[in-house]
Amino acid sequence: MKKIVVSIILYFFLNVSSFSHLQHYSELNYLEYELFRNNNLIGSHKYDFVKKGNNFTVKSTVNFKITKLGVDLYKYFAESTENYENGIFKSFNSTTLQNKKQKYVKINLISEENKLYIDGSSFKGDANKNYMVGTWWNHEIVKAKAQISAISGRVIEQNVKFLGKENIELNGKTYKALHFKFLSSDETLPDNKKLNTDIWYDEESLIWLKAQFVKQGNWEYRLKNYN
Numbered sequence: 001m002k003k004i005v006v007s008i009i010l011y012f013f014l015n016v017s018s019f020s021h022l023q024h025y026s027e028l029n030y031l032e033y034e035l036f037r038n039n040n041l042i043g044s045h046k047y048d049f050v051k052k053g054n055n056f057t058v059k060s061t062v063n064f065k066i067t068k069l070g071v072d073l074y075k076y077f078a079e080s081t082e083n084y085e086n087g088i089f090k091s092f093n094s095t096t097l098q099n100k101k102q103k104y105v106k107i108n109l110i111s112e113e114n115k116l117y118i119d120g121s122s123f124k125g126d127a128n129k130n131y132m133v134g135t136w137w138n139h140e141i142v143k144a145k146a147q148i149s150a151i152s153g154r155v156i157e158q159n160v161k162f163l164g165k166e167n168i169e170l171n172g173k174t175y176k177a178l179h180f181k182f183l184s185s186d187e188t189l190p191d192n193k194k195l196n197t198d199i200w201y202d203e204e205s206l207i208w209l210k211a212q213f214v215k216q217g218n219w220e221y222r223l224k225n226y227n
Contacts, residue, residue: 022056022087024139024206025049031137031207032225035064037217042066043076045221047137056084060094060135075099080150082135092133096151105153107133120153127155136199136221139206142180147195156195157185168200168210170223176203177210 031047043064050057059081066074080094092107105120109129116127127148132140134147134156141147146157163179177200184195197213211221 022084022138025056025137026051028207028226030225030227031223033221034224035062036220036222037066039218039220044224054086056087058082058135058137060137078151080135082133089129089132092135092148092150094150098151103152105149105151107148107153116148118148118153118155120149122149122152122154124153131155136211137208139201139208142199146185147182158195159183159185163198165203166200170209175200175209177201178203 028049030049033045034041035043035045043062045062046060048059050059060079062076062078064076065072076096076098078094078096080092082092083090088109090109092105094105096103103121105118107116107118107120107127109115110117110126115129116131118125118127128145130144131146131148132138132144133150134141135150142160142162144158146155148155159182161181161183163181166177166179168175168177180199180201182195182197182199184193186194192215197211199208200210201207202209207223207226208221209223211219213219
């Protein structure tokens with residue numbers, strides 16, 4: 001019976017239109033996450049949501065550093081802008097400074113050809129218009145066949161598993177959450193290129209609550225503030 005209930009929940013969750021997905025965020029202005037590595041706070045990730053007429057823009061800033069004995073071992077800073085018009089994705093661009101290495105991606109919807117064009121530091125070329133940028137705030141990503149790296153433009157085909165409902169606590173508040181596991185479809189990829197991330201969304205508001213993954217340490221995003 002539990003498996004049947006979970007399947008029904010997942011069916012409705014994955015088969016809502018794109019526009020109604022954005023409607024979930026129509027009143028959202030701000031999201032802020034704390035970023036932890038091995039349970040140590042190392043930085044933050046902030047989103048600003050700007051609405052003007054039929055335009056919906058999401059601006060993001062990520063900033064963290066890893067230090068040891070007062071020495072900065074790793075620094076990361078990224079900024080991005082994601083644009084929608086009438087609920088339809090139009091463009092995305094980001095710049096990233098990863099230590100001293102610069103990365104970028106520009107993605108545009110080519111309406112007349114019904115596809116995306118990606119110009120990134122890791123990939124340049126066309127992509128299916130239903131692929132989504134891996135910025136995580138939009139829960140619609142759970143039904144995408146692939147996500148596009150928000151850092152370099154690399155296309156990552158994915159399988160998404162719904163692991164059920166959970167109660168999770170963040171900053172003293174308990175949320176009823178939907179837990180998803182994102183995995184790379186291509187098993188031949190090297191481990192450092194594979195997608196293996198757990199994501200939790202609030203059951204009611206569908207706000208991104210938390211993320212966990214392992215990559216040279218245990219990483220976790222935790223929702224701190226929103227309005």
